[in-house]
Amino acid sequence: MPDFDYQLVVIGSGPGGYVAAIRASQLGLKTAIVEKDKTLGGTCLNVGCIPSKALLASSEHLHFARERFAAHGIIANDIKLDLGAMMKRKCEVVNKLTSGVSYLMKKNKIEVVKGLGKLVDANTIEVVGDDGAKKKITAQNIILATGSVPVELPFLKFDGKRIISSDQGIALDKVPKSLLIIGAGAIGLELGSVWARLGAEVTVIEFLPRIAAVGFDAETSKILQRNLEKLGIKFELNTKVQAAKVTDSGVELSGENATGKVSYKADIVLVAVGRKPFTAGVDLDKAGVKLTEKGRIAVNGHLQTNVPNIYAIGDVTDGPMLAHKAHEDGVAAAELIAGKPGHVNYNLVPGVIYTAPEAASVGITEEQAKEQKLDVRVGKFAFTANGRAIANDTTEGFAKIIADAKTDRVLGAHIVAGNASELIAETVLLMEFSGSSEDLARTIHAHPTMSEAVKEAALAVDGRMLSA
Ligand code: FAD
Ligand code: NAI
Numbered sequence: 001m002p003d004f005d006y007q008l009v010v011i012g013s014g015p016g017g018y019v020a021a022i023r024a025s026q027l028g029l030k031t032a033i034v035e036k037d038k039t040l041g042g043t044c045l046n047v048g049c050i051p052s053k054a055l056l057a058s059s060e061h062l063h064f065a066r067e068r069f070a071a072h073g074i075i076a077n078d079i080k081l082d083l084g085a086m087m088k089r090k091c092e093v094v095n096k097l098t099s100g101v102s103y104l105m106k107k108n109k110i111e112v113v114k115g116l117g118k119l120v121d122a123n124t125i126e127v128v129g130d131d132g133a134k135k136k137i138t139a140q141n142i143i144l145a146t147g148s149v150p151v152e153l154p155f156l157k158f159d160g161k162r163i164i165s166s167d168q169g170i171a172l173d174k175v176p177k178s179l180l181i182i183g184a185g186a187i188g189l190e191l192g193s194v195w196a197r198l199g200a201e202v203t204v205i206e207f208l209p210r211i212a213a214v215g216f217d218a219e220t221s222k223i224l225q226r227n228l229e230k231l232g233i234k235f236e237l238n239t240k241v242q243a244a245k246v247t248d249s250g251v252e253l254s255g256e257n258a259t260g261k262v263s264y265k266a267d268i269v270l271v272a273v274g275r276k277p278f279t280a281g282v283d284l285d286k287a288g289v290k291l292t293e294k295g296r297i298a299v300n301g302h303l304q305t306n307v308p309n310i311y312a313i314g315d316v317t318d319g320p321m322l323a324h325k326a327h328e329d330g331v332a333a334a335e336l337i338a339g340k341p342g343h344v345n346y347n348l349v350p351g352v353i354y355t356a357p358e359a360a361s362v363g364i365t366e367e368q369a370k371e372q373k374l375d376v377r378v379g380k381f382a383f384t385a386n387g388r389a390i391a392n393d394t395t396e397g398f399a400k401i402i403a404d405a406k407t408d409r410v411l412g413a414h415i416v417a418g419n420a421s422e423l424i425a426e427t428v429l430l431m432e433f434s435g436s437s438e439d440l441a442r443t444i445h446a447h448p449t450m451s452e453a454v455k456e457a458a459l460a461v462d463g464r465m466l467s468a
Helices: 017-026 042-046 049-068 083-107 186-197 218-230 323-337 366-371 387-392 420-432 437-441 451-461
Strands: 006-011 031-035 111-114 116-121 124-128 134-144 148-150 178-182 201-205 234-236 240-246 251-257 260-266 268-271 275-277 310-312 351-353 358-363 376-382 398-404 410-417
Touching: 006 017, 006 323, 017 031, 017 083, 017 323, 042 049, 042 083, 049 083, 049 186, 083 111, 134 323, 178 186, 178 251, 178 260, 186 201, 186 218, 186 268, 186 351, 201 260, 218 234, 218 358, 218 366, 218 398, 218 410, 251 268, 310 323, 351 420, 358 420, 366 376, 366 398, 366 410, 376 451, 387 451, 398 437, 398 451, 410 420, 410 451, 420 437, 420 451, 437 451
Parallel strands: 006 031, 006 134, 031 111, 134 310, 178 201, 178 268, 201 234
Antiparallel strands: 116 124, 124 134, 148 275, 240 251, 251 260, 351 358, 358 410, 376 398, 398 410
């Protein structure tokens, strides 16, 4: 066997790539990671999950202070926003985590090679540094973890000022008076919440008939919409934007909905209509790596591309574009390369939208159960009847469990609650072990906790709720 510089080279240091590198190193593989950006951590840590959650937390505190402090007996007059300080804190959170990844690379003896990684052939990568310097490294195995970038609309090219993507939507230096958001998915609803709480007039335009339509059930969409409207966000559903005019003072959009032609004006337009795989500059063709029809890197059940020693993981491959999916892909790919039985259960990837309340979902929705003509029983419990939710002042939402009518196996869970992102975990675990609603209903949950509502929803599958 020829000698290689490394047993594994990972291209891209997002939650897919850096996790793959750590797992490979734990399994004894000599590993390097190539990253073109200044800091490690990819979209998630630099411009995605983490900065958006930092801003969601800060803006939620502001909103809570303004709207609910008085009811809690806290007198704090003249509460003001210091956007600069909020953004500074966000940057500190990001720095802490991206330097944490650098530390993990050192700790695990993973070589970090800075620059754009280009395939020369199936075992050679050329890394081009910012200064143009080139370096070739060879690898027995390669993992492509190059992630994704925002989708642009043909008539709304990003200019970074008036027409922006989430990359700028997390870093505005002043609160826009008016913000139009195209797309009512995770980014539209999360960043819409941030800027509405900070004082912008936010309108979200969506061409589907409901918000959060992908992966979330219809009842979730309804409750989210009601709560976001309370924040002042306006929704224009079933609406197609077709043209845009950028002026010195803002942007004018025109399009149509069921009633005819429509038009909107705003200071800034945030386009949040999805992300697309990023493979520019990797020169996949040099190694003969093939793409799917949708432009993602094609992989088999072992995350292997058509070139057997080249693997691909995360957003650049099929499946939901989520950090935890990329993370699990990374672990599995590293284990498979090391000769271990790596595996990801793609049926159980939870989805969360971090609005207030949060929406979390795993498995099938009620609508999918109907479409697939599955015989199911559904149990639901509202947080208005949960003691902890009342004490915490977070009673919006519900927990819903969908179970097979004959076997009682849980097929889906949907939770809308202040901390739904945490509550969904026990249902994912239950489903991973093919558990039933009876298993969940008979599991002791500490009192008083929001998680008791999840147990009550499981009891409700059999019509025996104890608290409502
Ligand atoms: P990425 O994180 O995109 O990382 C790819 C890396 O590869 C980048 O660092 C890039 O610079 C590098 N790279 C690309 N090409 C090359 C090359 N040729 N050479 C060297 N380096 C290269 N997901 C969640 O699960 N939860 C959330 O709350 C969440 N919030 C989000 C909020 C926003 C605003 C956005 C935009 C996304 C969010 N996501 C969230 C999605 C999440 O960020 C992605 O699913 C995740 O980052 C994908 O990880 P990845 O490793 O596949 O790719
Ligand atoms: P998305 O796919 O979640 O939502 C896009 C929305 O835009 C959909 O509702 C779609 O119907 C709508 N849309 C598409 N084209 C349109 C058009 N021309 N006019 C009007 N509406 C249109 O994509 P989003 O929100 O941009 O997020 C990108 C990726 O990042 C997603 O994969 C998402 O999962 C991930 N992400 C995850 C988060 C989380 O897990 N909390 C947070 C933010 C992003």
